Amino acid sequence: MSSLLSEALPVFIKGLEATIFFSFGSVVVGFFMAVALCTMRLSKSTVLSSIAAVYVSFFRGIPLMVQLLISFYCLPVVGINVSPGVSALFTMAACTAAYMAEILRGGFLGIPYGQIEAAQISGLNRFQILKEIEVPQAVRLTLPSLINEVVNMVKASSLISVVGVLDLTRAAQNVAASTYKPLSVYLTAGILYLAVTSSIGALEAVARRSLKTERQG
Amino acid sequence: MTENPIIEVEGLTKTFGSTEVLKGVSLALERSQVTCIIGPSGSGKSTLLRCLAFLETYDTGRVEIEGRLLGYVEKDGRRRPATSREISDVRRNVGFVFQHFNLWPHMTVMDNVAKPLWLASGFSRKEARERALAALEKVGLADKLEDYPAQLSGGQQQRVGIARTLAKGPHIILFDEPTSALDPEIVGEVLQVMRDLAEEGMTMAVVTHEMGFAAQVADRIAFIDEGVIAVQGAPRDVLLSKDNPRLVRFLKNFFDRNVFWEN
């Protein structure tokens, strides 16, 4: 058993690295997309607002699995030839952007409008107001939900194994196939995922508590 | 009244939905003068002040800041809404103090005052910090630089609000009921700062219920009622006037409570 583990460990580590890279990478890219989406959603232009609403509705309504399949099979047809990893990363980013846009929307709406007026009177332009006043506070207000979304992304990342990315799940599948010990292998994979999600989950609890005390203070 | 006024208002109207809040207001705010705007709730006084800063749009009329039209651009007799950059440009020298302070809670006191200076007013970070420090010293809060708004009392927060607007070096400061949201015992500290500013010659327009302040510090008082300026003039003339029955009834409240002690 121990020799099995020592052989398999590097493979697991490699898979875990890929999983962490794809989860966090898609969250980071998705975050910026989410801010843009949110701005569009809350803008006075009905065109922009509708486009954002449709986007969010699509990416939240269709399973990520189907989105990944569409990226994997259909993008080459329209001439976009990228590696499975790149298409998976951007698909995941596009998906989490929709969820985070919904989360951030509540945050943006929770900022007292007077602060934006004060910024306008102080001469800040639209972009500065977004960057200095709105985004920091929207994030602060919605941090627990945003962190929860990171956890969701870590779990969802297991799907990229289906479209050919060597993540932790694919690594586990490979090891299971070569060692014929699926139980221990998948248990190990499960424990590794759990370790990652639990640590992030602990951060969420901390964020939730500090948000509560901030409110009362 | 021979100098050009800093803010000149002519025939201002403003409608919210189906209610006409301002029905043709004309006013001139002269350099170094303190103008207090008083009136019953719903009279339109806050709306008027916010229109002066174009925090609210106005429907017809003109608001001119140092001779430049605010909020709209006129060309060949036609008027179009100004872009936000044009608006910022025209109201660059106008300061505003809000009833609910509107400090940014995620920034320290120093950042609240200094950041807009290097973000928007074009100062270097060093200059911004120096100006911020000077403004905060002026309002008596130089020892609270690294505190956050939540750690300050209401009066302190409002003073930071005043420092924030002072730091950008405005030619006129508009105060929208600056003490209405404060506990009575703290009102004094903010009024004192405002008095000091007035004494140094700052041009101010103050919407307020503080009749004592209006009586003692204002150079002119304007009484707004139902969307128009019903009475305006020197404090004594306005406050002791018996001509306008609505004004008399409005002031009765304050006379009864003996608000004026040095009239």
Added chain:
Amino acid sequence: MNLDFSIFTDNWPDILGGLWLTLELWLGGSVLGMVLGLTIATVRQYAGGVVQRGIAAYVAAFRGTPFLIQLFLLYYGGPSFGLVLTPVQAGLVGMTVYSSAQFIEIFRAGFQSIPPGQIEAARMSGLGRMQILIHVQLPQMMIIILPSMVNLYVIMTKETALLSVIAIPDLTAVLNGIGSATYAYAETLFALAAFYWILLECVTAAGRWAERKVGRYLVR
């Protein structure tokens, strides 16, 4: 890009079969998960520290790991401890267990929202635990937890897409298979997306209907 819809008409029986299987596994798994979750959450109220910790571990395990890994454990790892399941059985068990963990948390929040004094009064009036659940707790909890429950049903619809990975002939598997065979990826995948979107709209509409019904019950 020419869209060829004949692939749908040619393979109608398979597609219908896959669609039906997807719906069965979704509804079956979610309802069973709801029942299982309610049972465990109810027992949890009256259980001692060890059981509560055990339940907490169960919830953490199934909420903290990917659904796909759980399916693999059941289907591929099951035989190692004597559990031999067909793909469909594994899919159903997987959906049930996965959703049950979320349902436990939803019901737990619901139970907590009811002032303990009401439970005490019920006990003093002689009600048993089952009666308290049915007559005191569930009626009041319903309106509060309904949105979360509807949301979970929606989430489960999207999780069904993974079932194809363990060789379950659900809609995703059927359509993807047709797509691979005929290279008609666009048509099949967009049909798949359309199916899920329609299912989503139906579920959320049903949720709104349920909220209205429950709300009316409460007003009385």
